[in-house]
Amino acid sequence: xxxxxxxEVILDHYKNPRGHGVIEDADAEAEGFNPLCGDEVSIYVSFxxxxxxxxxxxxxxxGCAISQAATSMLVDMxxxxxxxxxxxxxxxxxxxxxxxxxxxxxxxxxxxxxGVLKVALHRAKGTPxxxxxxxxxxxxxx
Amino acid sequence: MAVTARPKLDAxxxxxxxxxxxxxxxxxxxxxxxxxxxxxxxxxxxxxxxxFYETSYANVHRGVYELAERATAGYEGARExxxxxxxxxxxxxxxxxxxxxxxxxxxxxxWGLNNLGPGDVxxxxxxxxxxxxxxxxxxxxxxxxxxxxxxxxDEGGLRLDAxxxxxxAGRVKVVAAGMVSNSLGSVNPVEKLAAWAHERxxxxxxDAAQGAPHRVVDVQALGAxxxxxxxxxxxxxxxIGALWGRMELLEAMEPxxxxxxxxxxxxxEDTSWxxxxxxxxxxxxxxxxxxxxxAAIDYITEVGLDAIEQHEHELxxxxxxxxxxxxxxxxxxxxxDRRAGxxxxxxxxxxxxxxxxxxxxxxxxxxxxxHCCQPLMAKLGVAATNRASFYLYxxxxxxxxxxxxxxxxxxxxx
Numbered sequence: 001x002x003x004x005x006x007x008e009v010i011l012d013h014y015k016n017p018r019g020h021g022v023i024e025d026a027d028a029e030a031e032g033f034n035p036l037c038g039d040e041v042s043i044y045v046s047f048x049x050x051x052x053x054x055x056x057x058x059x060x061x062x063g064c065a066i067s068q069a070a071t072s073m074l075v076d077m078x079x080x081x082x083x084x085x086x087x088x089x090x091x092x093x094x095x096x097x098x099x100x101x102x103x104x105x106x107x108x109x110x111x112x113x114x115g116v117l118k119v120a121l122h123r124a125k126g127t128p129x130x131x132x133x134x135x136x137x138x139x140x141x142x
Numbered sequence: 143m144a145v146t147a148r149p150k151l152d153a154x155x156x157x158x159x160x161x162x163x164x165x166x167x168x169x170x171x172x173x174x175x176x177x178x179x180x181x182x183x184x185x186x187x188x189x190x191x192x193x194f195y196e197t198s199y200a201n202v203h204r205g206v207y208e209l210a211e212r213a214t215a216g217y218e219g220a221r222e223x224x225x226x227x228x229x230x231x232x233x234x235x236x237x238x239x240x241x242x243x244x245x246x247x248x249x250x251x252x253w254g255l256n257n258l259g260p261g262d263v264x265x266x267x268x269x270x271x272x273x274x275x276x277x278x279x280x281x282x283x284x285x286x287x288x289x290x291x292x293x294x295x296d297e298g299g300l301r302l303d304a305x306x307x308x309x310x311a312g313r314v315k316v317v318a319a320g321m322v323s324n325s326l327g328s329v330n331p332v333e334k335l336a337a338w339a340h341e342r343x344x345x346x347x348x349d350a351a352q353g354a355p356h357r358v359v360d361v362q363a364l365g366a367x368x369x370x371x372x373x374x375x376x377x378x379x380x381x382i383g384a385l386w387g388r389m390e391l392l393e394a395m396e397p398x399x400x401x402x403x404x405x406x407x408x409x410x411e412d413t414s415w416x417x418x419x420x421x422x423x424x425x426x427x428x429x430x431x432x433x434x435x436x437a438a439i440d441y442i443t444e445v446g447l448d449a450i451e452q453h454e455h456e457l458x459x460x461x462x463x464x465x466x467x468x469x470x471x472x473x474x475x476x477x478x479d480r481r482a483g484x485x486x487x488x489x490x491x492x493x494x495x496x497x498x499x500x501x502x503x504x505x506x507x508x509x510x511x512x513h514c515c516q517p518l519m520a521k522l523g524v525a526a527t528n529r530a531s532f533y534l535y536x537x538x539x540x541x542x543x544x545x546x547x548x549x550x551x552x553x554x555x556x
Contacts, residue, residue: 037495038525064493
């Protein structure tokens with residue numbers, strides 16, 4: 001189980017996270033917390049001139065390898081995409097990218113970053129968070 | 143010398159009583175180092191419950207037929223066993239509950255709501271499990287009482303020297319403390335706290351959920367007013383625990399749950415309550431679980447509480463020594479002589495969930511998280527820790543497999 005979970009690509013993102021840092025004066029930002037394990041993730045987004053294309057994404061936080069690696073992979077996926085499109089991105093798209101078997105508890109670790117990104121984008125666009133995130137109500141998304 | 147030597151516990155032999163150890167986890171033998179969360183169950187307890195269901199099951203205190211009488215005898219026999227185990231003056235002072243948490247809620251609601259108010263002080267410790275923390279915090283807020291916390295020293299012991307200053311001019315009404323910390327393994331001086339509480343005219347509420355499985359709990363020697371225990375941590379089933387309380391307090395209290403069995407007389411206008419302990423046992427209780435609770439007490443009493451305590455003391459010493467070999471592991475809590483069989487630790491730079499996940503692949507089960515002690519974790523300045531905890535069936539080989547697993551954790555994640 002653990003050998004599958006900590007495969008090379010996860011360890012690479014964990015040890016060399018992409019886009020680690022903070023964007024001052026970000027166009028969208030949010031933070032989230034998993035009370036179960038204390039994982040924390042903050043995400044910062046800046047839009048291109050069109051106010052829609054994602055120009056840059058950064059994240060900061062601390063937590064387990066799964067939450068940090070998943071958020072790093074999400075940053076890679078997010079750049080250059082449209083904010084509205086990304087705000088509707090299904091969980092499975094990220095989970096397929098992560099590509100490891102996750103127990104229900106570790107699923108919350110893996111989806112923390114995506115939840116935070118969605119909160120940031122929906123807040124910036126003034127749209128409500130999709131209903132499917134109600135199932136992750138143990139996560140405190142702000 | 144020889145005459146005073148206590149029989150030593152043979153954990154390898156005890157292990158044969160526990161069917162779970164025949165299981166392979168990810169193809170590896172099970173190293174179960176999470177007994178502080180819940181213990182495994184011996185064949186004797188499983189058989190007792192199975193036998194009860196097959197030969198003696200009916201609802202209790204109701205029927206006039208033979209089976210109902212057998213069931214009642216089993217249920218009330220378990221109450222007597224719990225009473226003897228705790229050295230209660232009377233088995234009638236033993237109230238069955240779902241678990242230790244519910245036992246504390248009974249006191250917090252049924253005693254606290256009617257006895258606390260503005261100007262009163264409720265004192266808990268920074269070590270407390272949420273079970274003996276959250277109910278008191280809530281009831282204090284509801285009644286306007288002050289909620290205060292007894293601080294810890296650097297080794298995770300209670301700062302008894304801070305008691306008087308902390309109480310100040312307030313009327314201390316409740317002192318609530320665990321017997322053994324489930325996070326740090328600290329053994330608390332409950333007798334001293336109880337004596338101080340009584341000097342102040344307060345009641346002492348002791349959460350013995352983590353104490354009773356591992357050492358003798360004598361409610362009279364402790365001097366507490368209420369003691370909460372649970373079966374599942376002492377080789378018994380989940381779903382059953384007990385509250386022991388002094389009879390005059392139990393008699394003066396309002397009920398907690400309301401419904402069947404706890405009544406004396408019900409009319410359209412009013413209801414009067416039944417006698418203690420029935421007053422606190424509304425509805426059909428966990429009957430077979432109570433029988434299993436009794437069987438579990440018989441089992442650990444047969445092994446011997448002194449022998450269990452000594453065995454865990456040796457394991458804690460062995461575990462601390464082995465972990466001290468790893469400079470990248472930090473342990474928390476008191477030295478061995480004031481510690482039960484619990485070791486909380488962190489691996490440098492690696493989140494406890496990752497540690498526990500990789501150990502799971504080696505068949506090693508430990509707890510990773512805040513252990514229902516978020517105030518304590520905040521005090522330690524960590525979000526979570528790893529915790530290895532031991533019981534009467536724990537062998538040193540399991541600790542060796544933990545240490546080997548930690549090397550693997552480092553290899554993968556550092």
